[in-house]
């Protein structure tokens with residue numbers, strides 16, 4: 001079925017937003033708050049335990065009304081329903097997009113190609129739970145009879161970033177007597193450093209790859225097998241030390257992993273939407289099956305909210321629309337994600353793949369060139385570290401950078417005044433960005449005239465504050481699903497395919513050609529541009545010299 005993409009910039013609501021923007025651009029948040037003393041309570045939404053304060057955005061009620069009209073007019077409701085119904089909304093790969101099925105409770109039916117996929121999801125979850133419990137209890141033994149003490153996930157992109165982020169985020173709930181490491185980079189240093197102090201007899205490798213053909217992962221997997229067999233000396237040991245997470249049973253078997261030790265997922269799970277599939281096996285081993293299921297429940301609660309809540313109270317919709325407002329009307333280029341929670345230190349890196357691989361597209365679903373901006377650049381660091389590095393630019397630089405502040409009311413490690421100080425910083429930063437400090441206020445402090453401009457903060461810099469009670473597995477599920485769905489709604493309005501990633505292909509293909517040129521030589525044959533040829537020749541010559 002061909003998706004009809006309405007021409008976005010011709011929509012009545014889009015044009016109304018274009019006409020509305022110059023008026024809002026002139027408004028200062030100081031004025032907006034002064035004119036409406038209830039703004040800070042009114043412009044908030046709360047659902048499934050997430051409090052979303054969007055009052056410090058450069059919007060009026062009219063802006064919101066028009067953005068919501070845009071959501072309706074661009075057919076967002078139909079796109080959401082199509083996703084939940086299992087329609088093949090990933091048009092270029094002709095695939096359904098059903099990460100929501102990964103967290104659907106038993107009994108709910110989601111049908112793809114005439115088959116309810118929810119029972120398969122639960123069968124894999126049960127298999128993961130059984131395996132995780134055996135590793136955690138010490139019942140699963142290495143080849144020489146020692147229990148597993150180290151778990152190494154080998155994967156890249158969605159088969160790495162989700163597992164690392166979730167492990168770090170939920171470390172508080174993890175088994176501290178097990179060591180977890182994550183190897184992704186093809187740079188040998190990643191593998192070498194991850195294994196240098198480990199005993200192969202106590203180490204389990206999880207080879208995570210949807211395709212089981214990814215160069216980095218397969219190279220690391222082969223290196224891992226060599227490393228393990230150097231100690232274990234018998235290829236039969238692979239069965240005790242290697243398991244696979246993949247959609248590709250054939251390649252798993254070819255690698256030498258018994259498919260009985262393979263945890264399956266499906267082509268309707270995108271790599272960057274897979275941390276709650278079997279790709280989360282390392283997470284389940286770390287926190288246990290019960291906590292993993294609590295995380296899935298958190299995801300599901302947000303899915304249900306997203307599916308059923310009216311747009312004006314729908315957190316992912318509101319968040320996505322606000323992002324679009326800055327991206328397409330203010331012309332902002334980036335979004336800063338600032339979690340004030342140390343355990344979320346890898347959350348910005350995880351979001352980079354989720355958001356940028358999803359929405360970094362230049363054509364619509366039907367292949368037409370796009371004449372408006374699509375996905376912004378996401379970046380960030382946990383607070384308060386960023387405050388002593390890049391916040392200067394956010395406060396006083398010439399660029400407008402919408403920020404997402406993420407905070408939790410309860411600390412996981414209560415320690416003296418630390419948590420009050422942490423939360424004071426979240427609220428202070430959002431306040432400072434919004435309201436700034438006028439030259440008059442700076443002067444009134446007795447600042448020398450020459451310094452007044454330097455010490456002035458113009459303010460009017462937008463942010464959302466996302467508050468949750470406590471970082472639990474359930475809360476993490478809700479937070480990730482919030483971003484997943486807000487990325488989807490933006491992509492749906494832009495009319496792009498948020499679930500393909502053709503942009504990664506060219507570099508991969510060129511690398512394959514260059515690899516053989518680096519390894520086999522034949523300088524005269526190089527047929528690249530003069531820069532690439534020279535780089536290859538230089539590398540080859542230095543390599544030859546260093547090898548004598």
Ligand code: F6P
Pocket residue numbers: 156157158159208209210211212213214217271272357501504
């Ligand atoms: O190269 C991009 C990508 O395809 C991502 O979308 C994916 O998450 C990653 O590579 C890893 O792929 P795989 O799980 O198949 O190894």
